[in-house]
Amino acid sequence: MNTPASLLSSRSESNVSNSPSALDRDARRERLKYIRKRSASRQNNTDNTPPITSSKAFVVLVVLLAIALSIQFMIVFNWHHGRHDTHVLGKSSGREALKDAFQKAAAVVQNALPSKSKSMGDAPPHFFPQVPPLPPILNTRSIPNSEQLIDDTLSGNPTIAGITLILANFLDEMHTSNSKLASREKPHRVQRDDVHEAFVSLAQTHLKPLEEIYRDKPIFPVRDDDSIFISLASFRDYLLGDTLKGAFNQAKHPDKLFIGAVVQNCYGLNPYPGEKGVQCRTGAQVVGKGPNGRDKTQVSDAPPDRNGIEEFCTSPLHAKYCENGQVRVLYVHENESLGPAMARYYASKLWGGETYFMQVDAHLQFYKNWDELYTNEIKSTKSYPKSVLSSYPPGFNEENGGVLNNESSGARLCTCEFSSSDVESDIIRINTGIGYHGGEEHPTQIPFIAAGFFFTPALFLVDVPFDPYMPWCFMGEEIMLSMRSWTHGWDIYAPRKNWIAHQYRPGRMGLPKFWGSVGRMFGRPGPGFSNELQLKLIKRVKHLVGYKECCTREKLQQGGDESVLIDVEHYAFGDVRSREEYLEWAKIDVENHRCYRIDWCNKGELL
Template sequence: MKREAGCLNREICKILGSLLLLLAVGLTASSWLMLAFISTDCTQPDCLQPLSEQEPPLTIFVSVASYRDPECKTTMQEMFAKAANPSRVFVGSVQQIYEFHEACWHTGLPWGDHIRTITIPFADAKGPTNARHLAAKLYRGEDYFMQIDSHTSFIQNWDNEVIAMLDRCPSDKCFISHYPPAHNDTGSVQVPVLCKSHFDEGAKMPSFEAMAFDFAPGEFADSPFAGAGFQLSSADVLLDVPFDPKLDMMFVGEEILYSARLWTKGWDLFAPDKNIVKHHYNRVETPNIYRDRTEEWYYPQQEANKRARFILGMNETAPPGETESSLKYYGMGDVRSLDAYWEYAQIDVKERVANSAEKFCKKRVKKREPEPEQSRPEPAVKQKKKPEKTSLRSMLSVHIPGFRRR
């Protein structure tokens, strides 16, 4: 009898289907057997956890404002070279330059993708305060904030040191700042503390100086002043006390204004308990905005000083178009009063008398109070723990070395 073509096709399909089914079963069984016998060198619980369940590394945002600084490249290179974990370091760099060789960095260098840069022709630069405002705009959600000058050197493992220092600090709103020691001061380990103040006759605002003391780790000296050359805190400060963009060419008044704003916003100011960086002072041969643009900086600086004196409550009229209400975002906080700040800093702005040294130029040590031990009472009835569900991803993370959830 002659077979029909349709019947022949059905038999072939049955045979092929059976073969495919056997192949699928065999592959599935071998896969599970392979998973069962794969070994792993991972013995620590944390490396068996999916990536999404691990704590991400703490990150540091470093603000660097540079004006035609030939040392800026060295500062950037050393910042990453001396970090224990350079992958956690991110930089907001504002470089005000004349030619490319004055640039701080370029993307071809190691860690170049961790540096966010705003480049300004030096003829358009508006001074250090404006540059710090622009650098802060490069912040992208890092955990900590640190500000340095572009001619700075670092201790080894500085990133670990600053995080540990903030953990030791005796305040939940800790702002650490001072004038770092000089770069050629190789022998001393004493920490400069901003403790002296006097009135600058040109700016008609308080300025300050430092004295050095010995401190052990965890010993912090409180200070009413924040220096611009080294600042360290939680990155919350960038949103809580934003840098004022309308202080063009300001120099002397920058630090006293920011100090008062920090303190009235509830931030507690301290010197570090250890020197993290050193600073190159007296750079008389390097380019300087006030020498490069001698005929351009004076008037904007006078206007900025007036603005600062008004915000500081120093018998100054409001800048044109500005009121106390319009300046509130860049003004004082409401946690502590401005009058309380002047009293704390021992400065009489009406009589222009500063007695800060009598109070702060002594070894004043504050330490973090130990955390109280909280007893956990045993529950009356212990609940039976529910068995955890096992997913294919969790099995893979256990049996395959290096597997992580993406």
């Protein structure tokens, strides 16, 4: 693939400090033209466009007109009675009558305005307009003034709705682009680099402007109220609803809990007007034994996926949290899924200024008062507020509605290895070491962050923003999170107790995987085509970590893979501590592909 030189950086990625840069006026103007063109196209292609009399704008106009007429009537009516009182009854009440008229008019206006729930009453302005959590895909298309919200967000006046619309437009364009690529027939069948090139083009159009305008600063002011934002990426997950219910039911302060869910589901055939949809399929399910005694698997047709958001938001006990704007949702067609790293990028953008950022999977159980316990635990770390809690939670087999009945001693992430799997391309994988014995006064440091659970102050997102150029990567995100965090000055700790549990999912469960969806999308059933994409994109991680045998900039240029380094300097390491210091501290020998025993971690020596 030939990539424009302007998209590539020749700067060093080891220790980079960048000052924020704003979009220039011409770029914003072109972007706005594109948004308007896209919006008009979407409107013209919608089969069920409602009449203007049913639109929100029309209803608001009618309400405002009624308010104006009411105000005029009350002012004239009260003024007339004031004159009557003065001239007939001898009372001088003209000013009082006029004042009373305005007070009554104000009451009319107040009663006519849309009411907010108690919890939304003090919500910051960027919470509005609220993005409805339902229905899937169409939830963003009901947001009024979408063009203006996007333009405001890209001009430095962000709203959660504006950001969600930017992500939705990116996904809409990718939906169209992928369909065109998939329709190619031999001998012009779509290839790996075609798909990556199309992704990069769309990311540069939609995601890069958002990244640039808010680089090195929080998108929203950070609240100081111990609120928690949960970043929750879900791929066709039947436990999403239970996970949400468990999180809120078991929280001590559910009113301070906010969800950013990325729901990647199969919606079936004809899920909404204008979308033909796809036939949903299962994962590789075990259906028996083959002649050699090995499991025999089969992929079969399946009904549309359960929507855990709908299960949660229509529950009488939980609907209020959705109405209060505590559940923010971005829906993704399963065949547009780009893997966990990209889903977590989307979810991170749904953060709305909450005090803490927590990243988890969509199949969890929660212990009683888990929110207060993790908040107190991170405050007890020596490096707070620049500290991160992380672990591999214990597993569970028996489903219990998202409820964890017992806490357990925490484990430390103290070991690693270079993967021997061809698909994982020698990437560094992390694992547990010696856990806590009990009675420790403070959490102790570890060198690794688990992508499936970490808890940290939200300013972490400023120093370590999620990388929007990591599609199709199932491995590599954990070592990058660990190294980027530590070099930016964040210390990583293992919580002393487990207050969540995780459902670990071996292949025998037969659950759908994103790599199967990628293969079906491009007419290549199975994981092969997705693996081709991952093997290309994982070179971005290996370049940063320091795999000199394959992934220096020069070698990537020679192999035609330099495109994986687009904007890499913005998602590289910090300048508080260096890459080399991290590798020595974590006992990792990249050159010889060896991980050594980390005694200080296993012994809990570093506070």
